[in-house]
Amino acid sequence: MADIHYDATLTDFLTAAVARFPQRPATYFAGQTLTYGELDAQVAAAAGALREMGVRPGDRVAILLPNCPQHVVAFFAILRLGAVVVEHNPRYTAHELTPLLAHHGARVAIAWEDIAPTISAHVETTISVSLSAPLPLNSTPVEAHPAALADAALILYTSGTTARPKGVVLTHGNLAANCLQLETQAPLRAGHERFLAALPMFHSYGLTMSVLLAVRCAAEIILLAAPHTDTVTAALVARRPTWMPGVPTIYERAMAAAPAAAGSSAPTDLGGVRYSISGAASLPSRIIDPWEARTGGMLVEGYGLTETSPVLTINPLDDTRRAGTIGLPLPDTQLRIGNPQDLGRTQPDGEAGEILARGPQVFSGYLADAPANAAAFHDGWFRTGDMGVREPDGHIRLVGRIKEIIITGGFNVYPGEVEEALTSHPDIAQAAVVGVPRSDGSEDVAACMVLAPGAQLDEPALRAHCRGLLARYKVPQRFFAMDELAGDQLGKLRRRDVQRDLLALLGQD
Incomplete structure (x- = not known):
């Protein structure tokens, strides 16, 4: 494997893509396309307008937008000035946003029109954006500020499930390095790939894997405002992306929404996706073979955190990959x-x-x-x-997770291990394993499950299934069928929230 030269910034990525492929589609959204040349012109004009508003190198500018071309333009316009992007979920409430805005102190926010009035009292300038109109920032284009690898590029706030949200500061070097590392894992063809951006840009997973890496290889970015099953499936069929970061539920729901053609043993109606990467939640093995049969590509699992830009590990995109591991x-x-x-x-x-x-x-x-x-x-x-x-x-x-370890009878039980055993049973669509406190200070291992369509809860069968895969102390003592399990927008389980809901149900909250 060739040595990686960590010498490019995120602004360098865009500059190189524009220089090599100015006529190549950069974004596709709601039937409209921007070329890399057009994207760069809009970025330069938006940067000029932000500079006239007083944005200077090192300043923080908040973005509260769903995936759309205006989001991509705003992101690179801020970086073009040497300023720092602060990403926020555009569906957050004022209660959720107010402490975050106060913490980072951005004076300017570029916000979706639905939320702009909510935050206008908390920043000096709010730029309201309609998804059906160009970004309302247009002035004399400016040259890119010479960024250094050590310069802050992005601030993302952690989810705050176990404590108050924390602002993760990622540099140009951090984010660019992760793209360069990922580039070594697959033979991405500069100027010829199509990336599906279904995951939100306000999460590091969606931003790096769907947008920044795409710009690095001058790919077309197919932007979806939200990862709804119908829009994901339509994009797979109509636009035929070649690279798709996702979460297990996206893959499973897309297959269910586009059933196999009658009489075909290995349909490829979702074909075209050469590489699908799953993260944010454990990838059940039952999804892999059907997805690969439907697309003709590979589906592998990776792992990372916001603090790591985000990817740390990935399964090899070849026959040495190992299902059930993070690579x-x-x-x-x-x-x-x-x-x-x-x-x-x-x-x-x-x-x-x-x-x-x-x-x-x-x-x-x-x-x-x-x-x-x-x-x-x-x-x-x-x-x-x-x-x-x-x-x-x-x-x-x-x-x-360390804080989610269940202690039962003096033994440590790791939820992910038990969940993997449970979801390998055909009756279980989703599982979260949590602890239920006992009077002796120990805990019962409890399985909270969403059953597969048509399945009935059969505790003896599930217990026997788990005993064939796990040590006896890891086998759940209690089983609960639920309509849904608490999770975030990426489909990642919130075991703490599942535990809270279960304890409330049992009267132990």
Whole structure:
């Protein structure tokens, strides 16, 4: 594998794409296309307008937009000035946004018209954006500010499920490095790929994997304002993307929405996607073969966090990939499985511990949060908070979050391991494993499940199934069928929220 030269910024990515492929489609949205040349012209004009508003290098500018060309233009216009993008979910409430806006202190916000009135009292200037009109920023074009790799490019706020949200500061070097690392994993053809951007740009997964990497290889970005099943399926059929980052539910629902043609054993009506990457939630093995049969491409799982730009590992996009694992570390990425009692020691292969990471994509710290920064690192290694096991061949397997470990009878039970066993049963569509406190201070292992269509809850059968795959102490003592499980917009389980809902149901809240 060739050495990676980490010498390009995100603005360099766009400059290179425009120079090589000015007539190549850059974005596709609602039937309209922007070429790379047109995108660059809009970026330069928008940067000029922002400069007239007083935006200077190092300033923070908030974006609250769904996926759309205006979002891409605004993102690169801010970077063109040497300023810092702060991404927010455009569907957040004023209650959710107010402390975040106060924390980062952006004076200018570029917001979807639906939310612009909500935030106008919290920033000096709010630019309201309609998805059916060009970005309302147009002035004398400006040249790009010479950014350095160490310059902040983006601030993203963590979800705040276990504590208050923290502002993750990612540099040009962090984000560009992750794109360059990912580029080594697949033979992406400059100027010939089509990326499906169904995941939101206000998440690091959607931004890096669907947009920044796309610009790096001058791909067409097929932008979906929301990952609704009908729009995803329509884009797969009509636009035939070649690269698709997603989450398990997106793949499963797309297949259900476009059933196999009668009499065809391996239809390719969703064909064209050469590489599909799944993240944010464990990828059930039952999805992989049908998806690959329907597309003719590959579906593999990867892993990362907002703090790592986001990708740390990915399964090889070849026959050496291993379903059920999160793959191997990206180039120049070091992962270590730390002993839970002494993070300075590394666990032997096959034993669980906290995943610690180092690499050019790993952030340096949170915005104005010294206590969080002190807790986030151990001797220069980023603490992911995830428990994992390194297999003898180097593949990593996730077993759960540290704070979600269930202690039963003196044994540690890792939810991810039990969930994998449960979802391998044909009656289980989705599972979340949580602890239910007992009077002795221990916990029962409880399985909260969404059943497959037409299935009935059969506790003895499920218990027997799990006993064939797990040590006895890991087998759930209690089973609960639910209509849905709490999750975020990417479909990632919120086990803490599932546990809260279950305890409320049991009267133990």
